[in-house]
Amino acid sequence: MPLLLPLLLLAQAYDPEIEAVMNRSARRRQEAAAEAQSQAHSQAQATRATPARADGRIPVPEKFAAPFQACLDEANQSPEKGVAFAEKWRIDGGSFYARNCMGYAYARGERWTPAVVAFEQGADEAERGGEPVQGARLWAQAGNAALAGGNPAKARDDFDAALARGLPDGLEKGEVHLDRARALVALDDRSSARQSLDVALEQAPQDPLAWLLSATLARRTGEMVLAQAHIARAVQLSADDASVALEEGNIAVLTDHDDIARAAWSRAVKLAPASPAGKAAADNLSRLPAAPAATPAQSR
Structure with a gap:
C-alpha cells in the first residue's frame, strides 16, 4: 500500500x-x-501524490494495512467521512498513517490548506518515530497539496524539506525535484527550476x-x-x-x-x-x- x-x-x-x-x-x-x-x-498532481493505488513501492506495515485501506475507502466515498475516520484512527494509535489518510481525504475534497497541515504533521510524526524517509514522502505530499492550493512558496519549502531528509536515488527523488521545479517556475525562479529539472532528468529519465x-x-x-x-x-x-x-x-x-x-x-x-x-x-x-x-x- x-x-x-x-x-x-x-x-x-x-x-x-x-x-x-x-x-x-x-x-x-x-x-x-x-x-x-x-x-x-x-x-491532479496533489491528488496523485496521495495513496490511492497499490503499486507496492512504499509498504504499510501489516498492523496498519487494514485500517489504512478502510480509511482510504471512506475518503474515496466521502472526503468528510475519510477525515472523521482518520481522526478517530489517529486517536486510536494510527500513527502518521492516519495523518496521511487525513491529508488524502482533505485533498479529495480539494481542501488544500488542511491537507498541507495533515501531511506536514504526519511528516513530523514519522521523523519523531525514527522514519525520516517516510517523513520525506509526506513532506513531498504536503508540497503537492500546497502547489494545488496556489501557494508555490510553501510548496517549494515542503519539497526542500523532503529532499533534505535523504530520499534514495531514483524515480521517487526525481519526481520530487520535478514538482519542486514546477513550484519554482510558478515563483519565476527559472534558474533554480532548471537545476531541479536537470536532477529530475537524471533520476527519472523514463x-x-x-x-x-x-x-x-x-x-x-x-x-x-x-x-x-x-x-x-x-x-x-x-x-x-x-x-x-x-x-x-x-x-x-x-x-x-x-x-x-x-x-x-x-x-x-x-x-x-x-x-x-x-x-x-x-x-x-x-x-x-x-x-x-x-x-x-x-x-x-
Whole structure:
C-alpha cells in the first residue's frame, strides 16, 4: 500500500510566447485557457501524490494495512467521512498513517490548506518515530497539496524539506525535484527550476513529464536547441499524449518548422479534442497559415 504515488502525465498549457508568430488578438482567451489548465494540473498532481493505488513501492506495515485501506475507502466515498475516520484512527494509535489518510481525504475534497497541515504533521510524526524517509514522502505530499492550493512558496519549502531528509536515488527523488521545479517556475525562479529539472532528468529519465516540462522551460528561456532535443525525448516516451504533442508544435513553430507544428497540433486534437491541450492545439492550428499548395511538379 503506497504512501506516495508516482507522477502521471498531465499537460502544461501553452503560453503567450507562441503569440509572437501567431495571431495576437487571442491573448486574453489563450492566457485564460493556460491558467485553467495549470490549475487542473496542480490539483491532479496533489491528488496523485496521495495513496490511492497499490503499486507496492512504499509498504504499510501489516498492523496498519487494514485500517489504512478502510480509511482510504471512506475518503474515496466521502472526503468528510475519510477525515472523521482518520481522526478517530489517529486517536486510536494510527500513527502518521492516519495523518496521511487525513491529508488524502482533505485533498479529495480539494481542501488544500488542511491537507498541507495533515501531511506536514504526519511528516513530523514519522521523523519523531525514527522514519525520516517516510517523513520525506509526506513532506513531498504536503508540497503537492500546497502547489494545488496556489501557494508555490510553501510548496517549494515542503519539497526542500523532503529532499533534505535523504530520499534514495531514483524515480521517487526525481519526481520530487520535478514538482519542486514546477513550484519554482510558478515563483519565476527559472534558474533554480532548471537545476531541479536537470536532477529530475537524471533520476527519472523514463518519466515523459520531466522531458516535457524541461522542453517547455527551455522554450520559455529561449534555449531552442535544448527544447527541441527534450521534446523529442518526450515524444519518444509518450507519443500518444496530447500535451506532449501540443508542446512539440509550440517548439516547432518557433523554430520555423510549420509543417511539424501542423502535424503535432493535429495529433493533439485527434488524441484529446476536448482536453485543454487539444483545444489549445486546435486554436493554434486555426492561426497557422495554410500549407502552400503543391505545384504541378511537386504533385507528380
